[in-house]
Amino acid sequence: MKCRVCGKPASINLRSYKTALCEEDFIAFLEKRVSNTIKKYRLMEEADRPVVAVSGGKDSLSLWYMINRIGYAADGIYVDLGIEGYSGRSLGKIRQMADILRRKVYIFHVQEALQRGIDGIAKAIRRPTCSACGTIKRYIMNRICIDKGYTLLATGHNLDDEASALFGNILYWKKEYLWKKNVLLEGKEDHLVKKIKPFFLCSEREIAAYAIMKGIDYIYEECPFSKDAKTLTYKGILNGIEESSPGTKIMFVKGYLNMVKEKGGEKEDGREGRYCLQCGYPTFSDKCSFCRLLDRFGTGCAVEFDQYD
């Protein structure tokens, strides 16, 4: 198979685009797609100060690397969940990337703040580990942005993440979530930072290929709590369809984005949004979920972060 641009041997076959590209041309192709996504959806302006939510995996490290490379200087944020072995190895990969990029990374240690790791917290509050993890990550990432003056939080969610989440929302007709996904999620001044997903239209396969080509050293193993996640089942089903009908995932997600333009303004749950009386984070009650966790397990101190630079 030859590269469609230069005729050299191809490194990747992109069946959904009916093309094959060599390493050099694929890197240019993917970076251009991300640049175009940023411009088309107005994800970042010149005055913005972006920060990337990093986990140590291929998507977040590739995003951090790529947006710095294409001209958007961005620091990183890592939430250390206190998962024995796994969290430490992830942090090692992140520090390595911070050194390469010469950017700062903020680190929040769950174990230090809440006196236990994520599995201990989940058991104590009788919630699934991934749900407790989401609550803490969303809060901490937002808090760092507000406290440190970042105007945008970029996450590594990719086409497959979005397609599988959408698939799950449709399967169970979760109307409260169905029209809330987008490339850009608006913030609320002084309370909630704007979130962007520059990889929304890039597949996992493309991002993994980029990471390999760029020699990005990411944590290959899965989070031990995600192995039974439904998302992985949905991704398997969608990849089965993609195998026989290339381009299905991108059409599914792009079709959704077109529909969300019409549906996005609709209020689905009817609940009135408020702000936490303790910290100002958006909530539906007097106190947000994270402040309730701090009350129950915290040291009573202010939320603190390590800074690696």
Added chain:
Amino acid sequence: MRVECEGNTYEFERPMLASKLLEQLSLSRETHLVVVNSKLVTEDHKIEKDDEVKLVRVVSGG
């Protein structure tokens, strides 16, 4: 050829196409990338018997 995949190592005596290797291990080209001697290759690439191969799973997350 020596093939590494998700913590397992396999040995194959004869050269074969990358697509055939994926098929032999019941893997999909949508979920695994084929890296030969540290370079990513397409499914029609012929893997020689002395090559070092790594099959990289691309699906992640919960």
